[in-house]
Amino acid sequence: MTASPTSKRWRFSQLELGQQFKRLLGALTLLAPPGLWLILFLVLPTLLILDISLVPGLRPGESGDGYGLGNYSRVFNPFDAAFDSVYLQVIGRSLYYATGTTLACLLMGFPVAYWLALMAPRRWRNFLVVAFILPLWTSSLLRAYAWISILRPSGLLNSFIGWLSGGLPGVQLPEQAWLYTSAAVLIGLTYNFLPYMVLILYASLEKLDISLLEAAADLGATPRQTFWQVTVPQTLPGIAAGCLLVFITSMGDFVVPTLLGGASSMTISRLIYNQFLGITRNWGLGSALSMVMILAVSLMIALLLKYGDRDSVKEA
Amino acid sequence: MSQTVSPSIASPQTQQVLDVELRQVSKYFGGEAAIQDIDLKIREGEFFSILGPSGCGKTTTLRLIAGFEQPSAGMVLIQGRDMSRTPAHRRSVNTVFQSYALFNHMTVKDNIAFGLRVKRMGRSQREQRVADALQLVKMGSFAHRYPQQLSGGQKQRVALARALVNRPAVMLLDEPLGALDLKLRKQMQVELTNLHQQLGITFVMVTHDQEEALSLSNRIAVMKDGDIEQIGTPSEIYDYPQTPFVADFIGETNLLQGEVEFADSQMLRLLTPEGTTVLVNRSEANLPDLKTAVVSVRPENIRLSQEAPLNEGNCYSGYVKHIMYLGTHLHCVVQLQTGERLTVMQPNRSEQSLTPETPVYVSWLPSDCLALAA
Structure with missing residues (x-):
């Protein structure tokens, strides 16, 4: 007899959880395409550019020399030789x-x-x-x-x-x-x-x-x-x-x-x-x-x- | 022609110096007349209301005085000088807008100081005047707030102070209390009256609220369809309306239209299409000999009884159609046997047991109603 209200409550909370999950899923389905788009075509490329910018002298067909702020220094640091x-x-x-x-x-x-x-x-x-x-x-x-x-x-x-x-x-x-x-x-x-x-x-x-x-x-x-x-x-x-x-x-x-x-x-x-x-x-x-x-x-x-x-x- | 300026201490009743005068003013918007051939004389120091339903031209009239509109024809005089072509910023009038129109990028204090600042008044004098104005509207502790942090009633006070601080010859108020709730409106009505008496400035108020106009004004102009129907003191307007429209718009009334059956120097007898005969005194209404006329009888002037009344005059039998309980009064609609319906305002006395369908008699004296031109 005591099990029945408990199981009822359990079922109820399960239902609630299910609803919450559905709501979350709905939001995710709506947000996923633009989110993926942003990550693939904006965030990743930007990080890629950031990565490349840290390799001084990187040209197509040539590997750059080292990794560092050399490119920025060329633009901003007047004491840099380059x-x-x-x-x-x-x-x-x-x-x-x-x-x-x-x-x-x-x-x-x-x-x-x-x-x-x-x-x-x-x-x-x-x-x-x-x-x-x-x-x-x-x-x-x-x-x-x-x-x-x-x-x-x-x-x-x-x-x-x-x-x-x-x-x-x-x-x-x-x-x-x-x-x-x-x-x-x-x-x-x-x-x-x-x-x-x-x-x-x-x-x-x-x-x-x-x-x-x-x-x-x-x-x-x-x-x-x-x-x-x-x-x-x-x-x-x-x-x-x-x-x-x-x-x-x-x-x-x-x-x-x-x-x-x-x-x-x-x-x-x-x-x-x-x-x-x-x-x-x-x-x-x-x-x-x-x-x-x-x-x-x-x-x-x-x-x-x-x-x-x-x-x-x-x-x- | 010399323009005499009388001291502002004189009471508004005795003096005849005009602060605002409209002569044969018309205003057209794209060929449509908003107001037509209006004549208006507003005396110095009086509280003048322009009352009418929406679309009657009352706001246009106020905007013509303020200078936001130019008259299509006629002349607007302020303190005896023609201002018809003078732009708003060179007129000695200030307006309290219906929407308050406070500058939300300025504090309360800066809002009030605006008029003095653009006229390049010195700082110390300006500060003093602003402080006085804040005091006057009891907003001293709100000087550094922004308008969006104020309630409706507080905004109203700031709008008043912003206009008053310039010490205008005429204050123009466009539905000043329209946006406030009932309790606040009553409170602000009292404060408006106090301000008016304290300052002695001419107030011109536009309103559609007849109760507000009756309780605040020295005189009222009732407007309809761009025309002035009647100008008079509140009691003149209420007790002796000159047109059926005024009778109906100011307070509540019953209008009975009919053919003039009989007329002598004291009395008119009307026969309505439904076959009701109405007697009316013609002491005040100096009607020309008309074929038809309208009788106006106020609900509070009609007596309602369950036994046949003894007085002569107008007495009809019918039954109660609707009844509305108003606390001190009962508001009844009585269906006459002849077919007309009359509204009756009856003091609420406990011995009466009025319910719908109760057979009743309604009666009033010929001196308690007015005959008007149809």
């Missing part, structure tokens, strides 16, 4: 392009996003947003080629300048070499990433509570004061997200600096390409540079998440 400042210059230039692109996108993107979110006629809004991101539907390669035809010596830009100086007697505007300069890289990168900036800022500005702007005006703030003391602080998380995203992607972009940039506008992404598939073929160094870039981008993403988090905490 140190070459050109790598730091390239990293610096990449940072400069990324910063310039981010600033240009912010300065051009904010007014556009502001207009789209707060001033454009409501029923045209969706259409205008789609129209603005239309360039993203074409390949970035095509877009870069389009810029080549604009910026090349006999291209549209120089023809336009020529036409202008023809129209203004006495003024002789110099014909410039645009293609294969830093300016070309900055123009191309800005053109490429502006839609992303606009989209993110638009999403942020669209959520802005109009009554806050009215309240500011009501309290006597001029439109300029309202903009700097209410609109900008209220959309700061969006501004931070847009800037970080443009910074990260423009830093890693390969197509634009390769097609529009010249020998003097070497960036870290081009340099890494050269180490693996280009002339130099130094896999160890290429891997080390890749690790540096992965680290830098991870840092940026951490910043992005932190800002995002703080915002959601504030909202809650």
Whole structure:
């Protein structure tokens, strides 16, 4: 008689265990494919690159010499015999392009996003947003080629300048070499990433509570004061997200600096390409540079998440 | 033309200085009129309410005074000066928003100081004014909190302080208590009245809550479909509504429409389509000779009895259809034999045993109802 309630309880707990196991299994089944994907194609390759980066002078067909931080030291340690400042210059230039692109996108993107979110006629809004991101539907390669035809010596830009100086007697505007300069890289990168900036800022500005702007005006703030003391602080998380995203992607972009940039506008992404598939073929160094870039981008993403988090905490 | 400014100590009843005036103001949104040809005179120091159902144009009226909208036609005057084209940030009015519209990236203190800071007031004077304002709304201990850390009632107080600290000529309140629960709303009503008396500033409040408007205001404008139906003191609006809409919207009423059968200088006799005859005094309502009219009789003015009443006037028999117990009162719907239904508010006396289907008599004097133009 006493066995029956015990066995009942036992059966019950068995049932419970079974349910828990099923739930766990369900979660695992859902998570397994993306998890496997991440491990196979992201975590393992990254570890592989980390491993290769620790072998100085590893080239295809040659085994490197030893195991250690030699590749990193070549880039960062000025007291190393193999140190070459050109790598730091390239990293610096990449940072400069990324910063310039981010600033240009912010300065051009904010007014556009502001207009789209707060001033454009409501029923045209969706259409205008789609129209603005239309360039993203074409390949970035095509877009870069389009810029080549604009910026090349006999291209549209120089023809336009020529036409202008023809129209203004006495003024002789110099014909410039645009293609294969830093300016070309900055123009191309800005053109490429502006839609992303606009989209993110638009999403942020669209959520802005109009009554806050009215309240500011009501309290006597001029439109300029309202903009700097209410609109900008209220959309700061969006501004931070847009800037970080443009910074990260423009830093890693390969197509634009390769097609529009010249020998003097070497960036870290081009340099890494050269180490693996280009002339130099130094896999160890290429891997080390890749690790540096992965680290830098991870840092940026951490910043992005932190800002995002703080915002959601504030909202809650 | 000299503009005299009277001292603000004078009581609002005696002075005729206008703080806000709307002259023939219309506002169209995409061809549709939100308000049309409105005339409004709001006196200095008074607590003025704009009351109406949603979509009647009351908020648009307030936004025109605040400067968030420009009138399509007509003129908005604040303290005697035409402000129709003056942007909101150059008007001496401040608004308490329905959603409070507090800046959630600033502390309570910075929110309140915002108006003074953008006007570049000196730091020490600013701090003093902010401290006073915090004191006034009893929020002194919350100065360093953020708005999202406050309850609805506290946000309301901060919104009030943020407007008051600027010492505006006119305070505009857009459904200020709409988001609060009943108990808090009653409490804030008292505080609003106190603030108004303490400061002597003109208050203009928009509300759809007739009870709130009646209990707080010196005068009320009742709006409907972009028009002002009636302007008057709470008792004028309640006791002598000029239109069936006002009678029905302010408080509860029974409206009986019918043909005018007989009329002399004192009395009207109406015959409803159902065949009920209603007598009504025509002392107040100066009706022109109409073919049809509407009689409004308040539920609390109807007497309900189980024996036939002795008084003359309007007396009908019927039975109780519904009954709602309200504690101090009983809210009854009485079905008349002729077919109409009347709402009756009856003091709750224990000797009465009213249940549905109880046959009853309802009666009221001709002086207890009003004849209105249909």
